[in-house]
Structure formats: C-alpha cells, structure tokens
Amino acid sequence: MKSVVIFTDEPHVHGGWHGKQLEAAFANRHVKVQFVSLADCVLDFSGSAVGICLPDDAGNPELVFVRGIAGGTLQQITTRLNVLHMLAMQGACVVNTGKAIERTVDKAMTTFLLKQQNVPTPATWVCESRQQAHALIHEQLDAKNKLLIKPLFGSQGRGIRLLDSQSVLPLPMDALVDGVFYLQRFVETGQQSHDYRVLVVGNEPVAAMRRNGQSWLNNVAQGAQCEWIDDKDILELAVKAALVLEIDYCGVDVIRDAHGQLYVLEVNSIPAWRGLQSVTGFNIAQTLADFALKKATR
Ligand SMILES: Nc1ncnc2c1ncn2[C@@H]1O[C@H](COP(=O)(O)OP(=O)(O)O)[C@@H](O)[C@H]1O
Numbered sequence: 001m002k003s004v005v006i007f008t009d010e011p012h013v014h015g016g017w018h019g020k021q022l023e024a025a026f027a028n029r030h031v032k033v034q035f036v037s038l039a040d041c042v043l044d045f046s047g048s049a050v051g052i053c054l055p056d057d058a059g060n061p062e063l064v065f066v067r068g069i070a071g072g073t074l075q076q077i078t079t080r081l082n083v084l085h086m087l088a089m090q091g092a093c094v095v096n097t098g099k100a101i102e103r104t105v106d107k108a109m110t111t112f113l114l115k116q117q118n119v120p121t122p123a124t125w126v127c128e129s130r131q132q133a134h135a136l137i138h139e140q141l142d143a144k145n146k147l148l149i150k151p152l153f154g155s156q157g158r159g160i161r162l163l164d165s166q167s168v169l170p171l172p173m174d175a176l177v178d179g180v181f182y183l184q185r186f187v188e189t190g191q192q193s194h195d196y197r198v199l200v201v202g203n204e205p206v207a208a209m210r211r212n213g214q215s216w217l218n219n220v221a222q223g224a225q226c227e228w229i230d231d232k233d234i235l236e237l238a239v240k241a242a243l244v245l246e247i248d249y250c251g252v253d254v255i256r257d258a259h260g261q262l263y264v265l266e267v268n269s270i271p272a273w274r275g276l277q278s279v280t281g282f283n284i285a286q287t288l289a290d291f292a293l294k295k296a297t298r
Pocket residue numbers: 122148150154155156157158160184185186187188194195213216217218219253255265266
C-alpha cells in the first residue's frame with residue numbers, strides 16, 4: 001500500500017499532534033498520508049459508477065483512518081458518516097468503521113450494548129422529558145445517590161455536571177443538553193479521584209493508565225495525572241467492551257468503586273493518546289498504523 005487517507009477536522013495542520021504521530025508511523029512503513037476533511041468530500045452519482053470524490057486527488061483510498069468528524073447539523077453528520085459507510089461498501093478498509101463510531105459516539109447506545117452483554121456499567125437513565133428527569137433525580141438523591149448529567153455526544157469531560165443533595169432543583173434549563181438527559185449514577189472511588197483508560201487495538205489491551213483527577217473529572221484534558229498500570233481485571237473488562245462494540249481500536253474508560261467493583265464508563269472510537277503515550281514505553285501511533293495496514297491487506 002502506498003497511501004492512506006486520514007480523516008480529520010483539521011487537515012491544514014495535519015490532524016494536529018495525533019495526525020502527525022500517525023503520519024510519522026505510516027512513513028516508517030513507506031506509506032504516505034493524505035489529510036482530508038469529511039466535509040470536503042463530494043458524492044457524485046451522475047455517472048455510471050458511484051463517485052466518492054475526495055479532495056486533493058486522494059482518489060479511491062484502500063485504507064482510511066478516522067481521526068475526526070467535524071461537528072455540524074444532523075444532515076451534515078449523517079452525510080459525513082455516510083461517506084465512511086459508502087467507502088467501506090466500495091471495499092475500502094475503514095478504521096474505525098462508521099458503524100463503530102456511531103455506536104460509541106452515542107453514550108446511550110454504548111450503555112445499551114454494554115448492559116445487553118452484561119458488561120458492568122453504572123446505572124443510567126436517558127430521557128427527553130424534564131419532568132421525568134426531575135422525578136428520577138429526586139428519587140436518586142433521596143436514596144443518597146449522586147448523579148451525573150452528561151452530554152450524549154460529549155468528550156474530554158466537557159459539559160458533565162454532578163448533582164448531589166446540595167444541587168439546586170429544578171435544574172436550570174441549560175442543564176438539558178441538546179434536548180436529552182443522560183443521567184448516570186456517580187461512582188465514588190475513594191479519597192483520590194481516579195479512573196482508568198485502556199487502549200484496545202484489535203481486541204488486545206495494548207496500553208493502560210490510571211488517571212488521577214484534579215477533581216472528580218479524571219480526563220487528561222481536565223488536568224488528570226497519568227500513571228502506567230497493568231491490572232488484569234481492568235484490561236480484561238476493557239477488551240470485553242471492545243468486543244461488544246465490535247470496534248477495531250478504542251479507548252475504554254473504566255472506573256472502580258470503593259468496594260472494588262469495576263464499571264465501563266464509555267468507549268471512545270476516536271481516542272486521544274497523548275497522555276497515555278507519556279507513560280508508555282513504545283510508540284502507540286506505530287501500533288495503530290501497523291494494525292490498520294495489516295487489516296487493510298487481509
Ligand atoms: N458514573 C460515573 N461515576 C464517577 N465518575 C464518572 C462517571 N462517569 C464519568 N465520570 C468521570 O467523568 C469523566 C468523563 O466521563 P466520560 O463518561 O468518560 O465522558 P467524556 O466523553 O466527556 O470523557 C470520567 O473519566 C470520570 O472521571
């Protein structure tokens with residue numbers, strides 16, 4: 001294979017740190033990277049053959065690696081995901097697949113799939129009605145449980161809110177995130193707030209870390225400190241989650257409560273790995289690039 005397309009929402013800067021890491025990793029295998037935004041593709045259904053036209057002569061890629069899907073309207077996102085589906089249907093190797101991205105970007109679908117396959121995940125409720133959300137919140141707070149409200153499509157800890165008995169009810173209108181309440185029971189981890197991030201590639205746990213948060217939010221983007229770990233139970237649980245989501249590679253968030261019970265919080269289909277790289281002794285981008293090249297030539 002001579003070239004690979006990396007879909008990114010920042011093609012002008014080579015997909016940022018992660019894109020450049022992948023570019024170097026592919027270059028080590030003599031594969032050239034072209035950075036393309038899904039928003040710049042043209043679907044041309046005018047001729048006898050279907051045309052999925054990528055900008056800058058990116059042509060008919062054999063391998064595409066998805067590192068970003070720019071936000072947009074429902075129609076725009078649907079079109080961008082359809083480009084991934086159509087490329088795969090035309091024989092391209094797509095990492096991660098549109099299907100896997102759809103399943104994981106939506107926290108409710110992830111929770112559903114995890115629950116369905118008996119992968120432990122915290123008690124969660126999803127609804128649109130403010131009234132029903134308030135009833136659920138009251139019930140949980142009365143039972144002395146704390147709750148989180150998360151954006152359904154959130155990432156890097158943005159927009160998550162903690163509700164405890166001190167919280168002011170009814171919730172202010174802006175707590176309703178894009179019309180959906182995703183409410184989840186808060187898992188207490190003991191004195192030092194922490195959780196775990198496992199990178200799973202090809203259903204193998206390749207690297208894992210403990211993230212010690214500055215607050216109850218343990219995202220690296222929120223300032224958490226990273227520490228390499230090798231904990232069989234955590235790694236096994238993360239692989240189970242990846243298998244359930246049928247995903248090529250992912251960042252699985254795992255949390256352990258004060259009694260030792262592990263839960264999967266979410267599965268990231270476009271995970272950042274800069275924090276993990278800082279505590280890992282091998283090049284993560286190389287592992288990802290080699291995995292993708294192997295998959296594409298299967
Ligand atoms: N149910 C929970 N109990 C305790 N902490 C949680 C829970 N859900 C999320 N968190 C904390 O919030 C962080 C972000 O939540 P997560 O569901 O991973 O969303 P994001 O997509 O924003 O990373 C987690 O890494 C964890 O520190």
